[in-house]
Amino acid sequence: EAGVAQSPRYKIIEKRQSVAFWCNPISGHATLYWYQQILGQGPKLLIQFQNNGVVDDSQLPKDRFSAERLKGVDSTLKIQPAKLEDSAVYLCASSLVPRVETQYFGPGTRLLVL
Amino acid sequence: AQTVTQSQPEMSVQEAETVTLSCTYDTSESDYYLFWYKQPPSRQMILVIRQEAYKQQNATENRFSVNFQKAAKSFSLKISDSQLGDAAMYFCASWGPYNDMRFGAGTRLTVKP
Numbered sequence: 001e002a003g004v005a006q007s008p009r010y011k012i013i014e015k016r017q018s019v020a021f022w023c024n025p026i027s028g029h030a031t032l033y034w035y036q037q038i039l040g041q042g043p044k045l046l047i048q049f050q051n052n053g054v055v056d057d058s059q060l061p062k063d064r065f066s067a068e069r070l071k072g073v074d075s076t077l078k079i080q081p082a083k084l085e086d087s088a089v090y091l092c093a094s095s096l097v098p099r100v101e102t103q104y105f106g107p108g109t110r111l112l113v114l
Numbered sequence: 115a116q117t118v119t120q121s122q123p124e125m126s127v128q129e130a131e132t133v134t135l136s137c138t139y140d141t142s143e144s145d146y147y148l149f150w151y152k153q154p155p156s157r158q159m160i161l162v163i164r165q166e167a168y169k170q171q172n173a174t175e176n177r178f179s180v181n182f183q184k185a186a187k188s189f190s191l192k193i194s195d196s197q198l199g200d201a202a203m204y205f206c207a208s209w210g211p212y213n214d215m216r217f218g219a220g221t222r223l224t225v226k227p
Contacts, residue, residue: 033215042118042205042217043159056212089157098213102149105159 002026004106006092012112018080021109025073025094031055032069033103034077035091043091049075050098082113118206120218127196128226134181135191135221137206146209150180150191153203153220162204165189193223201225 005024013019025032030051035043046065047057051072060067064083069075079086089110093103117140127133139148150162165173165182172180177197181190189208193200206218 031213040219042207042219044217045214048214056214058212091157091159093159098209102161102164103215104161105151108157110157 004092004094004104006090006106006109008109009107010110010112012114013082014114015084016081018078019082019111020076020078021090021092021111023075023077023092023106025075025092026104029094029096029104030072031095031098032075033093033095034067034075035093037089037091037108039088046077048098055098079111082111084113087111087113118208118216118218120206120221122221123219124222124224126224126226127193127200129196129198131196132192132194133196133223135193135204135206135223137189137191137218139187139189139206139208141187141208143211148180148182148189149207149215150178150189151205151207151217152200153205155202159205163191196225198225198227 007022032049034046037043046060047067048055049069052069067077089108091108092106095101095103119138146167148165151159152162153159163173163175163178172182177194179192203220205220207215210216
């Protein structure tokens with residue numbers, strides 16, 4: 001079965017610019033997660049979707065970050081405007097159901113904000 | 115809040131030897147799941163092993179096994195017969211109370227030939 005797909009793999013932007021990341025989860029996985037992984041740290045959950053509804057976005061900086069999951073499949077994460085501290089790897093993961101099932105991760109998008 | 119702590123930022127092991135990575139967690143729940151993930155330099159995070167807290171038997175996957183001490187809230191990963199391909203960041207993780215996965219800070223494992 002195909003894994004979690006993400007694009008782009010790398011992105012370099014200047015501060016105050018906007019950027020968007022795309023994620024396609026494993027087919028049939030109802031739960032989708034976006035994580036931010038700063039260099040040298042473990043992933044931090046930004047937002048969790050169950051189908052096309054938001055389950056948890058308590059750690060999403062809503063003044064600049066937004067995410068959507070249209071039709072309960074693909075998802076996009078947007079940053080506008082970007083700050084230097086947003087430089088990180090953005091990981092997308094999916095699972096059949098939360099809590100019990102294993103999460104499967106995509107390769108990530110490495111963002112550098114100059 | 116549910117926390118996961120990995121106290122070893124870096125570990126090193128000789129090829130073919132055994133190494134143990136430590137992890138402690140804090141939870142108020144009685145039923146939960148624990149995970150070890152591996153993240154090679156390519157950044158694709160993959161599951162190494164998982165443990166259901168209600169199971170007393172320690173999980174094993176080939177050369178990887180865990181030592182799960184529920185009372186002590188300890189969940190260590192043992193890698194036997196270490197191989198060069200085992201070199202990676204290893205993250206301990208558990209589900210939080212709101213179905214959010216909490217990760218430790220990670221342990222960087224180096225395998226020496």
